[in-house]
Amino acid sequence: MRYLPLSDADRSAMLETIGVAHVDDLFRDVPQEARLDGPIAKLPSHATELEVERHLSALARKNVPAGEVPFFLGCGAYKHPVPASVDHLIQRGEFLTAYTPYQPEIAQGTLQVLFEFQSQVARLMGCEVANASMYDGSTACWEAIGMARRITRKSKTLISSGLHPHYVSVCNTMAKFTGDTLETAVPTLTTETDIDDLIGRIDDETSAVVVQYPDILGRVADLSGLAQAAQAKGALLIAVVTEPVALGLLKSPGEMGADIVVGEGQSIGVGLNFGGPYVGLFACREKHIRQMPGRIAGETIDADGRRGFVLTLSTREQHIRREKATSNICTNAGLCALAFSIHMTLLGEKGLRQLAELNHARAVELSQRLAAIPGVELVNDLFFNEFTLKLPVEARPAVHRMVEKNVLGGVSLGRLYPGEAALANGLVVAVTETATDKDMDALVEALTEAVK
Structure with missing residues (x-):
């Protein structure tokens, strides 16, 4: 991106146009005590590229190399481990030609991968449908709570104490702006999960119950009874899976009756990478597909009868009226979804x-x-x-x-x-x-x- 310098006259004209006297007025919502009153004292005012490189290298040497211990x-x-073939394949031209698949005629590679990704995620989670990925597991978890509210017309969600605290934090942050009531607790160092406690707390005002599988302590529980109890009260069961490899051995949440299954796909195809980017997984029952956030790639045929792929459903705020959108997810983690799908295909x-x-x-x-x-x-x-x-x-x-x-x-x-x-x-x-x-x-x- 080019740097285009502006003159003082240019800046004055821009400020006048938006109705403020000084650039500082643009930051009036930031509390005064949170603002810097000058340069950061501990940082030098300038340094050469070589000096910066040496300094950062010295800082890096203080870390324990995670890949070497x-x-x-x-x-x-x-x-x-992610096979080297994954990195090779995600760079092929048919996947790099389109940032986002709005024009199916030039984005068939991307669309087909998203279609296959959805199929893999749906089967892995034990559900009928899945979307074309989300940012990460925590935001997918929150989107599931919002989806349950739209379906049940209720706003109280019970969150298992076994849900990752970072996921809980994301949900609490978002709930501040939606009016949702989230009830949760911290786990106890016991063998038993809080499934029975959750069942006892479900009432007619409950929109959804959120439970992690396996939970933050690694505990595995049968979700069948919880699903039945929630559905008997008109609530939905949301299952969160942070380690999808587990579903190669464990019974899927969908098979146990979960209505929505979300999770993090990082462990398949995506390295740790200093905390990101990750890829959110989202699957649900077919009857709820219209309320599922994100977008769905579908299979069709063209005018000559050849197999092709298109965006079938995309109920995001860019495509329909904002108040009718199912979420404000403005894009998906397409590259990570591609890596996930390739790695999953290689595994079989x-x-x-x-x-x-x-x-x-x-x-x-x-x-x-x-x-x-x-x-x-x-x-x-x-x-x-x-x-x-x-x-x-x-x-x-x-x-x-x-x-x-x-x-x-x-x-x-x-x-x-x-x-x-x-x-x-x-x-x-x-x-x-x-x-x-x-x-x-x-x-x-x-x-x-x-x-x-």
Whole structure:
């Protein structure tokens, strides 16, 4: 993008046109105490490119290279190897020709991939239909709550204590502007989930119940009874899946009666990448398709009878009146959706199931070894590739002590739930196929030392 400098006269004319006297007036909604009164004191006024590069390189060397040390982090972002063919294929011309597929005649590659992506997500989630992706799992979760409100005409949502706190935070932020009432709590370090509690709290004012599967502690629960209880009161069950690889082994939420299934697709085809970009998954029952946010690519035939693809449904605010739109999602995560679909195609059903079995087996093996450390207790014995430990010491300092030994040993619940003393000793450990025997040996040794 070019830099086009403006003269003082140009700036004055622009300010006059919009009716303000000074550029500072444009920031009047920012509290005075939040504004800087001058340059940032700790930053130099200028530096050469070489100086900046050296400084940033020195800062980078302070980090523990996640790809070079034993890695057991999870909690919604998982380390799985992505085949090199994925990166090669997403750069092919048929996928790069159109930013967004408004003109089907020049975007058949993009449209076909979105169609296949939808088919894969729908089957994975156990639902009839899926959209062409969303920003990420947390925003997909909020969009599901909004969708349930439109369907049920009610605005109270029960959120399981097992839902990722970052997802809860996003939903709380959005609910400030919609009038939705969200009821939730923090999890407890027990084997049992809060499914029974949620069932008991559903009433005639409930719009939806949101539950994560597996939940933030890695616990796996049967959602069938919760789905029946919600639907009996005219509410919807929204299931959130942050680790789609789990569905290669576990029964899908849709099969257990969930009305809407959303999640994060990062672990298939998309690297961790310093926190993004990610790709939101969204699927639901066919009867709710008109209220599903985002857009849907559909299959058709052209004038010569040849198979083709088009945007079938796109009820976003750009396409219809704003007050009638199902969401304000202004684009999708098309590139990440493409990577997801290619990786899923390379795996196939058999490959996904084998990958899931390997993840689970490695997690079971490591959980047993870690639970044998004096003072360490395994909270949940039913899990996929992620489980929670209760340490005899606070988990957050223990994590830092393990980092000093170049082991990324898990995510402390104290980090996710600051100020919650009952969770301070909780450590969530994720094990994927990337964990070697040597990596697990290193974690056992590091954690043994960290809890002394």
